[in-house]
Amino acid sequence: MPEGNDAKKKLEGLGQDIVSDIRAGKNPTFVTLARKRSNIIFDQKTGYLKLGRAKEERDFVNVAQSKRFMQTVAIAAKCHKFVKENLHTTIRGLFYQLKYSLGEDVDENIFNEQAESNPLIEDLEVALSLTREQLNLNANRKGVLAGNLKIIDTFGNERIQIDCSKQGRSGWAIPSDVDNDIEFVDLKAKYAIVVEKDALWQRLNEDGFWKKENAILITPQGQAARGTRRLIRKLADMGLPIYVFTDSDAWGWYIYWTIKTGSINLAHIGENVATPEARFIGVTMSDLDRYDFLNKLTMNASDVDLKRAQEMLRYDWIKKSREWVTELERMIKLKKKLEQDALQGPRLTFVDDYIKEKIRNKEYLP
Amino acid sequence: MPEGNDAKKKLEGLGQDIVSDIRAGKNPTFVTLARKRSNIIFDQKTGYLKLGRAKEERDFVNVAQSKRFMQTVAIAAKCHKFVKENLHTTIRGLFYQLKYSLGEDVDENIFNEQAESNPLIEDLEVALSLTREQLNLNANRKGVLAGNLKIIDTFGNERIQIDCSKQGRSGWAIPSDVDNDIEFVDLKAKYAIVVEKDALWQRLNEDGFWKKENAILITPQGQAARGTRRLIRKLADMGLPIYVFTDSDAWGWYIYWTIKTGSINLAHIGENVATPEARFIGVTMSDLDRYDFLNKLTMNASDVDLKRAQEMLRYDWIKKSREWVTELERMIKLKKKLEQDALQGPRLTFVDDYIKEKIRNKEYLP
Numbered sequence: 079m080p081e082g083n084d085a086k087k088k089l090e091g092l093g094q095d096i097v098s099d100i101r102a103g104k105n106p107t108f109v110t111l112a113r114k115r116s117n118i119i120f121d122q123k124t125g126y127l128k129l130g131r132a133k134e135e136r137d138f139v140n141v142a143q144s145k146r147f148m149q150t151v152a153i154a155a156k157c158h159k160f161v162k163e164n165l166h167t168t169i170r171g172l173f174y175q176l177k178y179s180l181g182e183d184v185d186e187n188i189f190n191e192q193a194e195s196n197p198l199i200e201d202l203e204v205a206l207s208l209t210r211e212q213l214n215l216n217a218n219r220k221g222v223l224a225g226n227l228k229i230i231d232t233f234g235n236e237r238i239q240i241d242c243s244k245q246g247r248s249g250w251a252i253p254s255d256v257d258n259d260i261e262f263v264d265l266k267a268k269y270a271i272v273v274e275k276d277a278l279w280q281r282l283n284e285d286g287f288w289k290k291e292n293a294i295l296i297t298p299q300g301q302a303a304r305g306t307r308r309l310i311r312k313l314a315d316m317g318l319p320i321y322v323f324t325d326s327d328a329w330g331w332y333i334y335w336t337i338k339t340g341s342i343n344l345a346h347i348g349e350n351v352a353t354p355e356a357r358f359i360g361v362t363m364s365d366l367d368r369y370d371f372l373n374k375l376t377m378n379a380s381d382v383d384l385k386r387a388q389e390m391l392r393y394d395w396i397k398k399s400r401e402w403v404t405e406l407e408r409m410i411k412l413k414k415k416l417e418q419d420a421l422q423g424p425r426l427t428f429v430d431d432y433i434k435e436k437i438r439n440k441e442y443l444p
Numbered sequence: 445m446p447e448g449n450d451a452k453k454k455l456e457g458l459g460q461d462i463v464s465d466i467r468a469g470k471n472p473t474f475v476t477l478a479r480k481r482s483n484i485i486f487d488q489k490t491g492y493l494k495l496g497r498a499k500e501e502r503d504f505v506n507v508a509q510s511k512r513f514m515q516t517v518a519i520a521a522k523c524h525k526f527v528k529e530n531l532h533t534t535i536r537g538l539f540y541q542l543k544y545s546l547g548e549d550v551d552e553n554i555f556n557e558q559a560e561s562n563p564l565i566e567d568l569e570v571a572l573s574l575t576r577e578q579l580n581l582n583a584n585r586k587g588v589l590a591g592n593l594k595i596i597d598t599f600g601n602e603r604i605q606i607d608c609s610k611q612g613r614s615g616w617a618i619p620s621d622v623d624n625d626i627e628f629v630d631l632k633a634k635y636a637i638v639v640e641k642d643a644l645w646q647r648l649n650e651d652g653f654w655k656k657e658n659a660i661l662i663t664p665q666g667q668a669a670r671g672t673r674r675l676i677r678k679l680a681d682m683g684l685p686i687y688v689f690t691d692s693d694a695w696g697w698y699i700y701w702t703i704k705t706g707s708i709n710l711a712h713i714g715e716n717v718a719t720p721e722a723r724f725i726g727v728t729m730s731d732l733d734r735y736d737f738l739n740k741l742t743m744n745a746s747d748v749d750l751k752r753a754q755e756m757l758r759y760d761w762i763k764k765s766r767e768w769v770t771e772l773e774r775m776i777k778l779k780k781k782l783e784q785d786a787l788q789g790p791r792l793t794f795v796d797d798y799i800k801e802k803i804r805n806k807e808y809l810p
Binding site (some may be wrong): 125160163165166167168170171173174175177178180182216218219222229231233234236238242244245246247248249250252253254255260276277280281283284285286289371374375417419422423424426427 | 531544586614617642650655
């Protein structure tokens with residue numbers, strides 16, 4: 079997977095195929111996997127969302143498709159340029175380049191809205207088995223890491239070493255692309271813990287949790303961005319158990335399941351961003367039995383929380399898990415939720431002990 | 445201002461005063477500045493939002509105030525504990541501690557909602573001339589920095605040096621508190637440029653903009669968090685000119701004016717977070733004259749953009765600026781806006797030249 083960048087070669091191959099087709103008097107086409115809902119599959123065996131086998135052909139000599147075909151070729155040409163220049167931008171930057179350069183020769187604006195160009199970028203990713211990052215298109219980034227791990231970031235003609243154990247209160251900001259021109263070395267940790275909220279990450283970082291536990295401490299700062307999801311996958315590939323710690327509510331579960339199973343939007347790169355091995359350590363409704371004080375610190379579950387819990391109970395992979403069914407049913411019954419922050423109730427450092435105990439006792443949900 | 449931490453002494457002073465009052469048979473009170481709208485003033489001379497002189501007394505033997513008084517004392521006691529322990533949390537963590545410990549002795553929950561505790565924290569900040577950070581309460585953090593600047597972060601019993609010129613693609617993540625146990629050394633830069641969008645920051649960082657220009661390159665990643673605003677103020681205090689670069693729309697202007705003049709929410713620490721010296725380099729509507737290609741790359745202004753432009757035209761400090769009046773009137777007439785990203789239209793590195801030229805030619809708005 080996306081180590082190294084063969085994007086240039088693949089993009090040139092696409093161009094050559096089109097030229098050959100035209101020269102041979104054939105109708106140029108290219109084939110991509112369908113990304114409609116019906117072709118997005120939860121793979122029971124591997125445990126993540128991926129694309130099925132349904133294909134779609136983009137056909138130049140087809141009135142309904144020729145604009146789309148031409149737009150895709152324009153995107154491919156721009157990305158080829160970015161890769162050759164060794165410069166990165168975003169899908170917004172790409173959109174403006176397309177608007178700019180096509181506007182020069184053609185009267186009509188070929189792209190009016192970014193919503194038009196985004197799906198075509200995915201077409202290209204899928205057709206050529208490339209990721210957006212290999213096309214030099216950065217995604218939004220978010221997320222921070224601390225722990226015994228070094229980063230070798232080859233960036234701007236420099237080879238920079240960043241020691242993630244020497245980032246103080248800040249942590250290392252996880253970039254959009256954690257595959258190309260970047261290496262992870264000297265990993266010395268027993269596990270990685272992913273903490274939903276930055277506030278709790280800061281709490282744990284201040285306590286030196288990752289030092290004492292020899293862990294990699296990550297926060298996605300809410301829903302995990304693409305780069306953070308990919309990084310978690312890579313840490314799992316490097317042999318680390320992955321534990322996830324979120325609020326016990328709809329949003330927290332969503333964050334967990336996205337890390338674990340991937341998402342519909344990224345089903346075309348499911349394998350690269352999903353971490354089915356991840357385990358959920360809390361906060362759980364069953365913590366109410368073990369930690370009596372939490373009963374005073376519940377919050378009212380919102381309608382969204384309750385609706386989401388009910389939806390989750392209908393999922394096949396949830397139905398198989400007695401623990402998750404118990405969790406969700408309990409929330410629905412109590413109409414209460416629990417926040418990570420509540421673990422600071424008795425003392426600020428309580429959250430450290432909570433996580434340690436959960437991991438030591440292997441008390442986590444699948 | 446908030447270098448060093450005299451919070452412990454001030455909190456103890458507050459407690460001692462209350463005890464003395466009670467012993468002397470007096471009604472314990474304390475005085476804070478009113479934070480209602482009518483006491484928030486835009487100071488024409490200094491150029492930032494601050495509190496006026498209207499005072500409010502919190503009175504223990506007053507039925508309407510005694511609960512609030514007691515709550516404030518409980519907050520003071522908790523913060524005193526945090527400062528003594530040398531541990532930090534958030535206002536959410538504090539809320540849960542209050543909910544936890546008061547619940548032990550008292551049947552009724554003394555805080556049901558965080559909305560109750562937040563204004564009392566501000567009461568305390570204002571009454572004692574302390575910042576939330578000095579009370580060991582972290583705020584949300586956001587924002588990233590690169591440039592020739594080193595950070596000495598005394599954190600978790602270690603003194604860590606972070607070189608902001610060696611952070612690769614990531615940059616140094618700006619923390620919530622940039623005053624306590626943190627030093628800024630070896631600043632070698634001619635100016636600081638604050639770029640609204642992380643995507644553009646990444647673009648400029650990749651080009652080595654800050655190296656070539658000897659600048660400090662900051663992105664608040666949208667609206668500037670408290671820590672980033674404070675950091676910008678500190679860089680101005682260290683003698684750097686501050687330039688701000690945002691979209692030409694309502695949100696971009698709001699980001700600029702918040703950095704420059706502070707905000708209503710933080711009027712009680714206006715002096716610490718506002719940077720009236722900041723200048724706006726763009727994107728401007730007048731860029732449409734200088735850079736012809738931008739005319740193809742405008743977006744439709746939203747109703748919010750237009751309404752905001754009209755509002756701004758009514759502000760005294762805008763009325764005084766011919767340049768801003770021209771800007772805003774032009775947007776209202778054209779009903780168009782411009783994004784930073786559009787500057788990538790002709791080539792990805794165009795944005796570098798744009799900023800350089802603006803600064804060289806001193807083409808910025810007040």
